[in-house]
Amino acid sequence: MRWSLSRPLAALASLAALASPVLSEQILQSNSLNSCQENSGFQASLFKVVFTPNNHTANVDIVAVSSVEGNVMFDVSISAYGYEIIKRVVDPCDAGLAGLCPMTAGKIPLNFNLDVGKDALGQIPSIAYNFPDLDATVKVFINRTGDGAEAGTSVACVEADISNGKTVDLLGVKWATAIVAGLALVSSAIVSGLGHQNAAAHVAANALSLFGYFQAQAMLGLTGVPLPPVVMSWTQDFQWSMGIIHVSFMQDIFTWYQRATGGAPSTIFDSLTTVSVQVEKRAVEFGMGLAKRSLAMMPRTISEPMSAVMKRELIKRGNIQTSSGSYIVYGIQRAAFRAGIETTNLFMTGLIFFCLLVIITCASVAAFKGMLELGAKKKWIPGDKFLEFRNGWLTVLKGILFRLTLIGFPQMTILCLWEFTQKDSAAEVVLAVFFLLGMAITLGWAASKVIMIARRSVMMHHNPAYILYSDPQALNKWGFLYVQFRASAYYFIVPVLGYALVKAMFVAFAQGNATVQAVGFIIIEAAALIAASVLRPWMDKKTNSFNIAICAMNFVNSIFLLIFTEVFNQPPLVTGVVGLVLWIANAVFALILLLMLIVSTIFVFFRENPDGRYQIMADDRTSFMKSQTHLTQTTELDALAATARGDKSGFKGGLDLDDDAESITSDSMRHKTEHLGVPSGNNSVAGFNRSASPSSPAMPLFPAETPRSPPRYNDRPASPFSAQNRPASPFGQNRPASPFGASNNSPAFRAQNNSSPWQRGAGYD
Structure with a gap:
């Protein structure tokens, strides 16, 4: 039997790329026909082939x-995966297709059903119908026949990617990863409110690191590197972390807004019934010179053939529409198209979802505060539950907003920088400038504030953890920047922000050059891995291992990214296999990280003492930051006695940690210290010798009022507790009833003063 056109078309439809996993019927399909040769004489603006093996029929729709x-x-x-499995020479006259035998110039519409013989069907392996994101391609060279000089020369080349309806781009994966990361962050906040600071810090640190890994996966899909189908689908699972989420009515609003502000929205999805969308399969070479500037104002509809420089420039500006009518999407546009979002709506989509996250979080915190107050008033919960949160919830809310800004910084940086290259509308460019500068300045200012506080703590106490963790205002408002690191690595938030900014610049500005992006990613990830491995800045060994493993996986992914650019001219089979390795390795790694986070979060809620599961921080932060564990180990009377002995000293009261929130050094603390019989106006507590600052005290320092000017450590005034100046001891035979003893005055004292001053901190009840 002669090999007819039906066989390649069946195989064309048979080794197909992906659709939805809910399809119960086995199918093989292709939705676009791409040119694979310059000056190709055959193009298709619409190409749809669907093969169903059950009825041996392939439906062909071509324009x-x-x-x-x-x-x-x-x-x-x-x-398949770069390995050639079938090669045939086909005479189109055998199929009897009008317009193809002989081929005529002009527009050729074809819409017909094609019967596929059993012999052709038998050549398709069963795995082709079930393996997700099958990387298979059919390439057809159209060669002239006859006796002339042009006989045997190729006049056109077309190729089609094949899909089998199975994919790893699953809605369930997106929801599962988002819910786990979100619940872990919420759980850490609740545990912190219950007073278990050590456990809350570990859960929050791991949740933030996991979220950062999800964003790194999403960035792979936003690069301009041509990715194998399974890698495109896998990275699409994490685009929600970049705010790329499709909601139909919101897309209509964004389109209206763009038109209202002078923009020209793209209309890819309105044209899918008449044109095809091509996903670029090969990297576009980088070009230099005057052509780069001269092509900046070219229209988006162009004629074939298209030079590499022209293609790159138009890719940077938006969707390319060839003269045949088909579209080409690339890089960030590829992720938008796969998410069902018009590329001109992508920036507004990410921006609005970030704003909604902030608004919903603020409303949730306010609602939680209201429920706590109502519960305390109605006696549904103990009056001292979440007391610190209820008294200083606005400061806590500021800290939460700073944390959300840190989480959304990579997302908004990429989208804002990319918007500068797209210029979808004047209003959107203004929004991009506002959010980019606003978030960068806010986080930069917050990081400088932390460094200033830590340096003051080192100057006064030889320990950066002293003020960073003993002052509840500093901990609640700025703690999101440093609690995940050891105290001596408080500065590490600066390289973290720099890492996110530089990486975002490569993603946004190098869309037209896959090789530059891949090499840039390798350098960035290598620097991050070396810094994490050498400095080990996180709070303990487990957290360091958790983050170093993430950095190592990101570095390996960047190497894979360079391989996908085909800069090594490797066989296509190598590229296909590397794509599978990337998917499998990252899927296993992500599953392990998720399980670790889920288990650690569950332990926090079901253990009687969740702080006991973690070792005490070597930087002595727990000596200054109270948790429920320490309250049961040391009595308040011990702290008062230690203060009276001069073993502990308060820090400088004049340190401006916050202008609008109460600090442990505020005037309200003066009243409490005076009530306890400690003179607030005396300089003895503030004028201590720096060498006397404890390295590992058991309790946080008793708050004492200090002078506004820095103490002179080499000229310490006489202590009021010296032999000649000591007042009558409050612990003598005639001492009054101690408010910390077992007398009946204790409840009244505590009711009057809310909470003990050395229990003041983030989440102490």
Whole structure:
């Protein structure tokens, strides 16, 4: 039997790329026909082939434009993961298709059903119908026939990617990863409110690191590197972390807003019934010179052939529409198209979802505060539950907003920088400038504030953890920047912000050059891995291992990214196999991280003492930051006695940690210290010798009022507790009833003063 056109078309439809996993019927399909040769004489603006093996039928719907005339032969090759499995020469006259035998110039519409014989069906392996994101391609060279000089020369080349309806781009994966990361962050906040600071810090640190890994996966899909189908689908699972989420009515609003502000929205999805969308499969070479500037104002509809420089410039500006009518999407546009979002709506989509996250969080915190107050008033919960949160919830809310800004910084940086290259509308460019500068300045100012506080703590106490963790205002408002690091690595938030900014610049500005992006990613990830491995800045060994593993995986992914650019001219089979390795390795790694986070979060809620599961921080932060564990180990009377002995001293009261929130050094603390019989106006507590600052005290320092000027450590005034100046001891035979003893005055004292001053901190009840 002669090999007819039905066989390559069946195989074309048979080794297909992906659709939805809910499809119960086995199918093989292709939705676009791409040119694979410059000056190709055959193009298709619409190409849809769907093959159903159950009825041995392939439905073909093609709208093609041909500039070839005369008799031709089709040289057909079918490959999977770069490995050629079928190669045949086909005479189109055997199929009896009008317009193809002989081929005529002009527009050729074809819409027909094609019967596929059992012999052709038997050549399709069963795995082709079930393996997700099958990387298979059919390439057809159209060669002239006859006796002339042009006989045997290729006048056109087309290729089609094949889909089998199975994919790893699953809605369930997106929801599962988002819910786990979100619940872990919420759980850490609740545990912190219950007073278990050590456990809350570990859960929050791991949740933030996991979220950062999800964003790194999403960035792989936003690069301009041509990715294998399974990698495109896998990275699409994490685009929600960049705010790329499709909501139909919101897309209509964004389109209206863009038109109202002078923009021109793209209309890819309105044209899918008449045109095809091509996903670029090969990297576009980088070009330099005057052509780069001269092409900046070219229209988006262009004529074939298209030079590499022209293609790159138009890719940077938006969707390319060829003269045949088909679209080409690339890089960030590829992620938008796969998410069902018009590329001109992508920036507004990410921006609005970030704003909604902030608004919903603020409303949730306010609602939680209201419920706590109502519960305390109605006696549904103990009056001292979440007391610190209820008294200083606005400061806590500021800290939460700073944390959300840190989480959304990579997302908004990429989208804002990319918007500068797209210029969808004047209003959107203004929004991009506002959010980019606003978030960068806010986080930069917060980081400088932390460094200033830590340096003051080192100057006064030889320990950066002293003020960073003993002052509840500093901990609640700025703690999101440093609690995940050890105290001596408080500065590490600066390289973290720099890492996110530089990486975002490579993603946004190098869309037209895959090799530059891949090399940039390798350098950035290598620097991050070296810094994490050498400095080990996180709070303990487990957290360091958790984050170093993430940095190592990101570095390996960047190497894979360079391989996908085909800069090494490796066989296509290598590229296909590397894509599978990337998917499997990252899927296993992400699952392990998720399970670790889930288990640690569950332990926090079901253990009687969740802080006991973690070792005490080596930087002595727990000596200054109270948790429920320490309250049961040391009595308040011990702290008062230690203060009276001069073993502990308060820090400088004049340190401006916050202008609008109460600090442990505020005037309200003066009243409490005076009530306890400690003179607030005396300089003895503030004028201590720096060498006397404890390295590992058991309790946080008793708050004492200090002078506004820095103490002179080499000229310490006489202590009021010295032999000649000591007042009558409050612990003598005639001492009054201690408010910390077992007398009946204790409840009244505590009711009057809310909470003990050395229990003041983030989440102490």
